[in-house]
Amino acid sequence: MSARTHTRHHPAAPGGVDTRLPWWALTLPALAFATLFVLLLNPSHAQAATADPALTQLLQRVQELLAR
Template sequence: MSAHSPTPSPVEGGAGVRLPWWSLALPMLAFVFLLLLIADPAQAQPAEETTAIGDLVAYIQLLLFR
């Protein structure tokens, strides 16, 4: 009895693989949206209240630059 050789799947050759339009459009849209979020520094507001980390950094600066 001879061994049966498997038939190659159509994906292995690379031909005939088509992506739907949204598989490229959605990642591009998400990238542009995130880029616009970080590219607009005019929306940035300084923190109103002091935090423990801010106090620690100020104390370290005070010690270093006496």
């Protein structure tokens, strides 16, 4: 038994599919891209680049202890 196909009673939009995105659907990815691009241009602004040497040594010691 074949199923009936549904036909449109309204003509399709002249420009194709009429879909509206919320404002954040374009803003958030653009903001994330811009943030990463700025960090790429000037990595000294990244928090991890200016870590305290004592903290770095502590983390290395913890890693050595866990590796045993």
